[in-house]
Amino acid sequence: VTYHVCVLQFLSAHSALGQVSYSIPEEMSKGSMVGNIVQDLGLDLKRLQSGKARIFTEDSTEYIELNKERGVLLIKEKIDRESLCAKTTPCALHIQVILENPMELYYITVEVTDINDNAPLFQTEEISFEISESAVTGARFTLERAIDVDVGANELKSYLLKPTDHFVLDLQNQAGGDKRVQMVLQKPLDREKQERFTLLLTANDGGEPVLSGSVKIHVTVLDANDNAPVFTQNVYKATLFENASKGTKLTIVSASDADEGSNGHIMYYMSKTLDSLSDMFIVDEYSGDVFLNGQVDFEKSSIYELEIQAKDHGGLSDTCKLVIDVLDINDNRPSINIISKSNYISEDSKPGTTIVMMKVNDPDSGINGKVHCTISENIPFSITSPSNNFFSLRTDQELDRESNNEYNITVVCSDEGLPSLSSSASLYLTISDVNDNAPxxxxxxxxxxxxxxxxxxxxxxxxxxxxxxxxxxxxxxxxxxxxxxxxxxxxxxxxxxxxxxxxxxxxxxxxxxxxxxxxxxxxxxxxxxxxxxxxxxxxxxxxDQNDNAPQVLYPVQTGGSLVAEIVPRSADVGYLVTKVVAVDVDSGQNAWLTYKLQKATDRALFEVGPQNGEIRTVRQVTDKDAVKQKLTVVVEDNGQPSRSAVVNINVAVADSFPEVLSEFTDLTHGKEYNDNLTFYLVLALAAVSFLFITCVVVIISVKIYRWRQSRVFYQSNLPVIPYYPPGYTDTGVTGTLPHMYNYDVCMTTNSRKSDCKYSTLGGHSVLMVDPSFSETMQREMRDKCLLEDHNSPELVSYFLCYVINILNISNYAACHEGKFLAG
CATH class of the missing domain: 2.60.40.60 (Cadherins)
Structure with a gap:
């Protein structure tokens, strides 16, 4: 008996982990000593006895026993390596020695080595071949392989074929380390000279002494079949889930024979093997279909290798290999074995104290066999894995009896298969008393x-x-x-x-x-x-609540002069008359505004955009439409209940200023005409003849000097655009506009004409504007009036507009196709 010792120490102070390995040959007699664990692990016999030392194994089979009086491991049952591990190497027994008070765990690995106690074995005593005399030299005939369950140097090593007058033996290596055994015809057969003869195939292993097995090969020489079947592939592969039902079709093997008639008719056969795979798998002898005839288990075998023979009626044959990979399914739940546990623990136990030790095993493979264990959340414990498949339940933090004086811990161990399978174990733990909790x-x-x-x-x-x-x-x-x-x-x-x-x-x-x-x-x-x-x-x-009504910014409603928007009778459908601008200082949907036309002199002529407040013509303006149009627009927010504001708008439908003036005379200051304005108008008309020649000279000079600036106004084709001051949008104030902002408007009245309108909105200064900006605007307006075509027949009216701007006699002035309006 040879052995070596490897001891590892870890875990907490309450548990120890060590490992020692031994190597023994199989077939040792009962009672033979395996090893002295007291000496190898550095233990004391008294500790072995006081710790109630015992052996734990994963299954119920126990080949090793512990003698606590001597501190040695003994053979309890004779071990047959072939029954225990088959071809698996190395073959080892894994046992654990457990001590208590304090809790300690030791790993013992006992490797069982092979002895040459099995001779090579053929599954049949005789093999028969019917070979045509026309078989060509080099024709191959596959022979049955011998099986030797020993491993290493004791396994099958060589074959011997006697006599070798007509055939020689050829061995070919295959995947997995197996050899294909074939006899090759080296001398043509002659049925007339010898119709039958017998060969002896002997298989030898590499043991000492050498063991062997043999099989007789009877050859019958047939007449005239000179083409052997040939498989389309040397190796076929198929996959199979371990839960596949009986009758599942795996694959089709196919061979061809160049002969005709009965000599070209191929039959398929399954070669006999030691594992009785011919009972688990069957092949249709006519079609070559391979079916599952039993139940496979991945945990027992993950791969199967079959030999399928194709033989014609002349006795010629070929052999292929079918490799079947069994795919694992998650059909095994993890098993939980409690090795040792404590039922009581003190409240002042330090974090990391081991409470329970357990071993969890899942026979599945890959992720199906990978296990992780969890415990209930929000408890002061954790579960760790100090080694493969071993788990320890420990305290994770300071315990508090006032929070919970007892714990019923459920350990759930789940694999990573799909779907995942799990097992659980319940552990009851009592905590003994401190006061350390804040609200x-x-x-x-x-x-x-x-x-x-x-x-x-x-x-x-x-x-x-x-x-x-x-x-x-x-x-x-x-x-x-x-x-x-x-x-x-x-x-x-x-x-x-x-x-x-x-x-x-x-x-x-x-x-x-x-x-x-x-x-x-x-x-x-x-x-x-x-x-x-x-x-x-x-x-x-x-x-926010809807506690603020909308505020109309434009047009401004005052008690003074009323402004009329001019719509020419030539206006098309969709002509922009003006735009109502309103804000609501509320937030969200309470500040969403909707514009509605409440009243109108002619509802069929105008409409209001519900979202943008733009007033446009609905149809073509005609001569029959009244010059004086009054509109009432209601601005409502989206609050519950909603709040609203009303704005009145005067619209003049006319092409000439006198017509507008006559209709809107009653709108100014309670129908009283402004005497001061009349005086200035008369004065301006009297001065026209005197200033006419001067005006022509000024127009030419300014037109050359101010040409680039005048293009901004002269060529403008924009609709009515309100001018919003900087800071109109303020992220710091909720609502559509801050309280402090109002604005003036500079706009064009007709996007299709070269004209302009300038307004201070009824003489109320509602926005602080830079003086230089105001002066520039007035200068540009004066230039605009002067820059109109001096050959126009309406030059006098433009000049009058210019004079009025110089004198600053009006709060509202407009130049529009030579027409003049003052309010």
Whole structure:
């Protein structure tokens, strides 16, 4: 007996792990000594006895026993290596020696070596061949292989064929280390000289002494079949799931014979083997179809190799190899074996203390046999694997009896197959007593939503903290941490908290437009001495209500002069009359605005874009349409309930200014005409004749000097475009526009004509504008009026527009195809 020792020490102080290996030959008599574990593992006989040493094996078969009085391992049953491991090498027994108080585990590996106790064996005593006398030299005839269950040097080594007058033996290596045994015709046969003769095939192993087995080969010489069957492949491969049902078709083997008639008719046969594969697999002798005839088990064998022979009626044959790979399915659940466990553990046990040791085995392969074990969550234990298939349950953190004085732990061991199979084991553990728990909030942070305009004293929500301690130590009080919001103390101005219940109340009514959200901390403190506490952040989000109506920015509604939008009678369908611009300081859908035409002198003539507020013509303007058109547009938000604003718009349908003036005279200042404006108009008309020649010179000069600037206005083909000041969009203010912004409008009145309109919106200065910008705008407007074609018959009207701008006599002026309108 030879052996070597390899001891490994790890795990915690409560468990030890060592390993020792021995090597013994098979067929040792009962009671023979395997090894001295006391000496090899450095143990003491007293420790072996006091620790109640015992042997643990994975299955019920036990070939080795422990003699605790001597501290040695003995042969309990005679071991036959071939029965135990078949062809598997090395063949080893894996046992574990377990000691208690403290818990210790040792691995023992006993390798069983082979002795030459099996001779090569042929499955049949005789082999018969019928060979045509026309068989050519070199024709091959496959012979049955001998089987030797020994391994290594004792396994099958050579074959011998006698006599060799007509045939010689040829051995060919195959995948897997096997040899194909064939006899090759080296001398032509002559049926007339010798019709029958007998050969002897002997197989020898490599043992000492050499063992052998033999089989007789009877050869009958037939007449005239000179072509042997030939398989299309030397090796066929097939795959098979281990749960395949009986009758499953695996593959088709096929051979061809160049002969005709009965000499070309091929029959298929399954070669006999030691493993009785002919009972597990069958081949259709006519078609070559191979079927499963039994039940395969991947755990017993993962690969099968069959020899299939194709033989014609003349006795010629060929042999192919069929390799069947068995695919594993996850059909075995992990088995859990508890090696040792403790039922009680102290609360002050250090993390890493081993409680339970177990071994988990899954006979499946690959991921189907890869096992991981888990335990219930939120318990102070963890499960680890110190070695292959061994698992230890340990304390993972400090134990707390006040949290839980007992644990019913369920260990679930699952493989990684699809679907996964699992097994479970329940472990009951009692914890013996300390006090070390602070209050814990149910959430790591809180968030609440409150509608604006709430009632002061309104209950917002409740924070809750729990203390795992008992009695006074578990009594929780809630305190609002002192902090400020915009310089105001939270506790005195914003919210308050109930000390007993944790209910948070609003101290005042909130306004979304002023305060959108804020946060503060709540402290939970227990009644212990000294007290323990924890805190949590609470975020309050104010939700918007529809408490603001839309505000119309354009057109501006004033008590002074009323502005009329001019629509020429030549306007096409879709002509842009003007655009209503409104904003809502609310948020979300409360600020979504919809424009509706409430009233109109002629509803069939105008429409309002529901989303953009653009007023356009619906049909072609005709001469029959009234010059004076009044529109009332309602702007509604999308709140519940919705709020609205109304804007009145005057539209003049006319091609000449006098016509417009006559219709809208009653709109100005309660139908009173502006006397000052009339005076300036008369004065301007009187000065036209005097300034006409000067005007022509100025037009030519300015047209040359200001040509590039005038192109911006002269060639503009844009629709009515409001001018929004910088900062119109402010991410810091919720709503469609900040409160502080209004704007002026500079626009064109007709995208198809060379004209312009400049407005200060009824004389109200609603936007702070840079003075240089205002001067530039007025200068450009004056230039625009002067730059019109000086040959136009309406030059006088343009000049009048220019004079009025210089005198700044009107709050609203427009130049439009030589027409003039002042309000």
């Amino acid at each position: 814990v909030f149910e959430r790591s942070s809180y968030e609440a939503f409150v509608l604006e305009n709430n009632t002061p004293g309104h209950s917002i929500f409740t924070v809750k903290a729990r203390d795992a301690d008992l009695n006074q130590n578990a009594r929780v009080s809630y305190i609002l941490e002192d902090s400020t919001i915009n310089g105001v103390r939270v506790s005195s101005y914003v919210v308050s908290v109930s000390a007993d219940s944790g209910v948070i109340n609003a101290v005042r009514s909130f306004d979304y437009e002023q305060l959108k959200d804020f946060h503060f901390r709540v402290i939970a403190q227990d009644g212990g001495s000294p007290p323990l506490s924890s805190n949590v952040t609470v975020t309050i989000t104010i939700q």
